Amino acid sequence: MSSPTPSNAPTPTRSRGVPSVRRRLAALVYESVILFGIVFVAGYLFSTLTQQRNGLTHHNALAVWVALVVGVYFVWCWTHGGQTLPMRTWRLRVITANGEPLGLVRAxxxxxxxxxxxxxxxxxxxxxxxxxxxxxxATAAWFAFWVVAARLDRARQFPHDRLCGTRIVAVDAKAADQPA
Known part of the structure; x- marks a missing residue:
């Protein structure tokens, strides 16, 4: 016979609701610091392997390479636990609109x-x-428009999340350390 769980036991739910836009933007700032290191290493690796001596040589290939490396970082993190390091720090997780972990195509x-x-x-x-x-x-104005669009959205989701059927949720401290 199983004993009933006490009222002070942690709840099995992992999400605490919709995080504020300010909290998600703070995670974005932290993410930019992580991305600086990833882009630096990717650029160094590219320039070493291609023996690039001038920043304008192969600059289009470098842009594609960096976009691919950053894409692999995000897609891998989102499909393996739903969190990047900044998302884990700010206790955020990306899930589908149905509450399931992201698959490869959706990520x-x-x-x-x-x-x-x-x-x-x-x-x-x-x-x-x-x-x-x-x-x-123009970039700053567009960025502000994107943030306002999230503030006006009833679920406080950014347009790209709305378009691809994902959402960012807040997770409690114990669930943030565990994969989805």
Whole structure:
């Protein structure tokens, strides 16, 4: 016969609800620090293997290489526990809209759609021959639009999460240390 669980026992639920946009942006700032190291190592590896002596040599191939390396980092983390290191620190997890862990295809779709944070305004630079300050201003305005879109969303999800059928949830401290 099993004994009833006491009322102060931890609940089996892993998610605590929708985290604030501010909390997710803080995780994004931390993520940028991690990405700096990943991009640095990927760039160093690329330049060493291709014997690149000039930053403009093979710059398109370098951009594709870095995007692939960063994609592998995110997709692997999201499919193996639903968290990157900053997400674990801020107790966030990415799951499907149904509450299940992400599969490979959905994680790759989320990574591709996350580029919508930056690519639209950056595409204006060569298309409209904008100056660097104008491009940075357009990028900042687009970033602000993306954040406002999340604030206006009833579930407080960013547009790329809404488009690919994923969501970010807050997890309690004990569940943050365990894979989904």
């Amino acid at each position: 790759m779709a989320r990574y591709a759609l996350a580029w919508l944070w930056f690519l639209p305004p950056l595409a204006l630079h060569p298309l409209l021959h904008l100056s660097v300050p104008a491009t940075l201003g």
